[in-house]
Amino acid sequence: MSSNSKSTLTRIGAVALSGAVLIGFAAPALANDADVIRRGSCSGASDWKLKASPENNRIEVEGEVDSNVNGQNWRWRMLHNGSVSARGTATTSGPSGSFDVRRLMVDLAGTDRIGWRATNPATGETCRGSLGF
């Protein structure tokens, strides 16, 4: 291997290393470390996701159900330390056949337990998830 080829490989290696370092530092800026995310499978073929993020002395809670079927009606509830913080109904839509709900909760002292419940009355499928924030 000539000295020129060695020099070229060295340069490529340096650029690649620099890129890796840059990517390594940039990644935390794109994803919020304070977010807490949980995912799981429902009793049927659907999946659920529960995400909590800090928001100005509040907790922004996002609950999601992905059934891959459009037009399904679901009943959902959000629990905060065991009591119902919000409830409602939603219909799956979009290419993925999903729905999501966002609500703000009061960020109480200590760890807040947040629960996510969704039920499809037509199929009887249920989704249950929780996280600590």
Added chain:
Amino acid sequence: MGITPHNRTARPVWQQPVVQFVVAGLAVAVFLAWVTGVLGERLAQEQAIEDARATTELLAETVVEPALSTGLLDTEAGDLDRFDRLVRSRVLGDEVVRVKVWDADGRIVYSDEPRLIDRVFELGDDQQVVLDNGGSDAEVSDLSKSENSLDQGLERVLEVYTRVEAPGGEPLLFELYLTDDNLEARADELFRLFRPLTVGGLLLFLLLTTPLVWILSRRADAAAADRERLLVMAADASDAERRRVARDLHDGVVQDLAGTSFALSGIARDVEAGSALDRPRLNADLERLAAAVRRSLLALRSLLVEIYPPQLQAAGLGAALQDLVAQAEQAGVDVHVSVEDADGLSDNATALIWRTAQECVRNALRHAAPGRLDVTVVSEGMPAVARLVVADDGRGFDPGAAVAAESFGLRGLRDLAAEAGGTLTVESGVGQGTRVTLGVPAR
């Protein structure tokens, strides 16, 4: 040496009445603007407090009370979340910056600041009164209180609280913190309302009255200039009078008395020598000297009358005028004095008539060389006017050319006559004698 009016130098700008008036008016306008600003702010604050109380009571009744739950009192997280979302969507805003719900023990059941929830503070007396009796109250918030330790970022806020009831009937205190941005805006609004009425009105008044003040100031200046001119003329006349008296004394009485003195000294020496005493001649000399002394006495008396006429009142005007013309009679002038219906003349009219006659007689003797001099005073018409006419048949003068050379006395008399509401006219012509007519209100 006569006195001349000193040049009226222009006054500094700040001493001019119009400038002083405008500056004072503007100062008052600024003061009024400040007063209306203060009043506007005070009124705005009172009105803002009333509005804040009304807003708080309305929110308490229609939004907060229906949303209260027993779970909220028990600090159930779900109940807190629902109440919080309600407060954030329907209560908090640009004007309302803090919300608290207290129970009777001073525990903060809810606040949009989660760190205050479940903390306990001592309720103030006013808060306790509202909690016990209902109603509402408002005050400027004391941000140094411990319950406000998390609100140090806030500017001055208004604290309003009213009573609400939980579903179980438990009394709670619903408290809002409102910014005073609205208060300042309201004060500005009120100030804008007052300003045209007060400051604008005053400025309009200044605008309208300044020309009037300017005109009055000009008139006052002109009147002051006239008074000053009269004073100067009076001083000049007095100075001329003193010089004339001195001259008359020196050229007349003093010379006569000196001659008499020399003659008496000569006679005394002859008597002392005793030799060849010619008694008939001595007697004739003494008679001649006695006549000279009497003439001197008459001249002195005439001079005294000129300086200060005795009995210068209506009843004595005729005698005073006779004394005045005695010198003319001595000079061989055919003098006629006539005074009719002068009993009712005022002292001022009498003095002016005598003074005018004095000046005219003096001028006639000095300049006109008259053979005849008539001095006539009559009172006529209704309202009565006293008329003095002094006429001579002397050499006269051209009135048009005489204006510049006219004596200070005659000009001064014309001004005095005008001030007394009368007129003084001079008619003359070269070789045609002179006729001066004075008409003044008799009373």
